[in-house]
Amino acid sequence: MPVIRFVREQRDVECYPGENLREVALREGIELYGLKGRLGNCGGCGQCITCFVEVVEGGAHNALTELTSVELLKLKRRPQTWRLACQALVEKSVMVLTKPQVGLGDREGELIRARSLPLPEGPTAWPEPPAAPQQEDSQEGLTAHEGAASPSTTSDEGGVLPADGR
Numbered sequence: 001m002p003v004i005r006f007v008r009e010q011r012d013v014e015c016y017p018g019e020n021l022r023e024v025a026l027r028e029g030i031e032l033y034g035l036k037g038r039l040g041n042c043g044g045c046g047q048c049i050t051c052f053v054e055v056v057e058g059g060a061h062n063a064l065t066e067l068t069s070v071e072l073l074k075l076k077r078r079p080q081t082w083r084l085a086c087q088a089l090v091e092k093s094v095m096v097l098t099k100p101q102v103g104l105g106d107r108e109g110e111l112i113r114a115r116s117l118p119l120p121e122g123p124t125a126w127p128e129p130p131a132a133p134q135q136e137d138s139q140e141g142l143t144a145h146e147g148a149a150s151p152s153t154t155s156d157e158g159g160v161l162p163a164d165g166r
C-alpha cells in the first residue's frame with residue numbers, strides 16, 4: 001500500500017492505491033482544515049478551497065493523480081506544489097504538508113527530518129477479496145417467504161403473476 005507521510009503531524013499512514021487523500025486524512029484523524037475549513041467546508045466537492053496540502057519533494061513521482069479541472073481553476077494563484085486533498089487520489093507513496101498556508105515552526109528542519117527517513121513504496125494493488133462462503137444447496141430451515149423465488153409468468157396486462165395462477 002502507498003504510504004502518506006504527513007510532515008506536520010510526523011505520521012505515516014498506509015492507504016490503498018486510488019484512495020482519496022482527504023478521506024484518508026479524515027479517517028486517520030489528521031486535521032486538514034484551518035479555522036475557516038473547520039467552521040464550514042464543502043465536504044470534498046472541490047468548492048470551498050480549504051483542504052490545501054503541499055506535496056513535498058521526496059515522494060514517488062506522480063504519486064497523486066493529475067490535477068483535476070476544479071484544481072486547475074481554483075489553484076491558479078497558489079504554489080504549483082499545492083493540491084486540494086479532496087481532489088487528489090493517492091497512487092504511490094507521497095509526502096504532504098497539511099495546511100501549508102499555516103506556518104510550521106521549524107519548516108526546513110521538519111522537511112529535512114521527513115526526507116531523511118525512507119518512505120516505503122508499499123504494494124500498489126488492492127488485496128484479493130476473501131473467498132466467498134460455500135452456498136448450501138438445501139432449502140431446509142427456510143420459511144415459505146424466505147424460500148427460493150417461485151417461477152412466474154407474465155399476465156396479459158404485462159404484470160407478473162405467480163406460476164400457480166393466483
Ligand code: FES
Binds near residue numbers: 047050051086087
Ligand atoms: S473539501 Fe472543499 S475544496 Fe476540498
